Amino acid sequence: MNYFVIGDPVEHSVSPQIHNTIFEYYDSPEKYEKVHVKKDDIKVLVEKFRQEGRGFNITVPHKSNIIPYLDGISEEARLVNAVNTVVKKSGLLMGYNTDIEGFAMQVSHAGCRLQGARVKIIGAGGAARAIAYSAFKHGARIITIYNRTISKAEDITNMLSVANIEETTNCQLYAKVLSDFDAGFCDILVNATSVGLGKGHEEEMPIESLEGILPHTVLFDIIYEPSQTRLMREAVKYGNRTCNGLDMLIYQGVIANDIWCGFGAAKNQELIAEIRRKLLVRKVLL
Numbered sequence: 001m002n003y004f005v006i007g008d009p010v011e012h013s014v015s016p017q018i019h020n021t022i023f024e025y026y027d028s029p030e031k032y033e034k035v036h037v038k039k040d041d042i043k044v045l046v047e048k049f050r051q052e053g054r055g056f057n058i059t060v061p062h063k064s065n066i067i068p069y070l071d072g073i074s075e076e077a078r079l080v081n082a083v084n085t086v087v088k089k090s091g092l093l094m095g096y097n098t099d100i101e102g103f104a105m106q107v108s109h110a111g112c113r114l115q116g117a118r119v120k121i122i123g124a125g126g127a128a129r130a131i132a133y134s135a136f137k138h139g140a141r142i143i144t145i146y147n148r149t150i151s152k153a154e155d156i157t158n159m160l161s162v163a164n165i166e167e168t169t170n171c172q173l174y175a176k177v178l179s180d181f182d183a184g185f186c187d188i189l190v191n192a193t194s195v196g197l198g199k200g201h202e203e204e205m206p207i208e209s210l211e212g213i214l215p216h217t218v219l220f221d222i223i224y225e226p227s228q229t230r231l232m233r234e235a236v237k238y239g240n241r242t243c244n245g246l247d248m249l250i251y252q253g254v255i256a257n258d259i260w261c262g263f264g265a266a267k268n269q270e271l272i273a274e275i276r277r278k279l280l281v282r283k284v285l286l
């Protein structure tokens with residue numbers, strides 16, 4: 001068990017497809033698996049990993065639960081309070097958050113720029129925290145976080161206001177209650193809630209309407225199944241460009257693999273296209 005992902009549940013994870021495609025591409029004999037782990041069993045798993053593992057990913061709900069068992073975590077992961085990638089370095093377990101750069105790479109791949117952008121984020125959970133940090137780190141000009149529970153949006157703006165990143169000294173940060181949502185005046189709009197995910201919930205949206213959205217605003221939804229959420233369909237009706245969460249998922253994976261193996265997967269567009277193709281084929285087969 002050298003490489004794997006832990007979660008509860010974990011059955012839905014497509015990380016094995018991502019990493020096994022990378023290993024095959026680089027002719028590596030490694031295999032990547034899914035391991036279902038409950039919170040109380042994380043400690044035992046980590047001890048076993050110390051003996052024989054090389055690297056692992058963490059998915060919901062353990063991205064924060066894993067932190068006490070590690071020897072060190074990156075400053076970004078500490079601020080975001082979430083680790084999704086662990087690597088063994090000189091016998092020590094180090095934690096990273098590759099969702100942060102995964103989001104930035106997705107935005108750049110979509111032909112958008114976070115630098116100087118006005119970014120609105122719907123939701124203030126774990127995913128929103130990493131995305132807000134990413135926007136902040138990459139020089140967004142204004143970040144507004146909307147959430148039903150405003151205190152969670154404020155937690156994120158407070159976290160960013162103490163983050164010490166050079167390019168972002170001029171970023172304006174706002175936390176607002178979701179009922180005050182207004183789709184206007186932004187370049188990048190992100191749905192970082194899970195509203196619209198899962199069977200029977202496809203017709204749900206976290207907000208009532210996208211009225212007032214500017215023509216050039218690009219909507220990013222973190223959901224990738226369904227591949228087009230109702231919110232994305234609404235944006236298309238207004239003529240706006242949309243992206244689902246598949247690319248963010250792929251990018252966080254290739255960055256994690258580079259931390260472990262250093263193949264250069266995150267820069268390999270041919271490989272990234274191959275991973276995307278395999279994930280889309282898998283979906284058609286389901």
Ligand code: ATR
Pocket residue numbers: 060122123124125126127128147148149152178192193194195205206
């Ligand atoms: P994750 O770690 O995947 O981001 P999470 O921490 O449970 O998941 O956060 C889910 C986010 O979706 C939260 O911002 C939540 O809002 P609250 O903090 O107010 O609960 C938001 N959310 C969940 N269901 C929602 C709904 N029906 N409408 C609007 N926001 C919703």
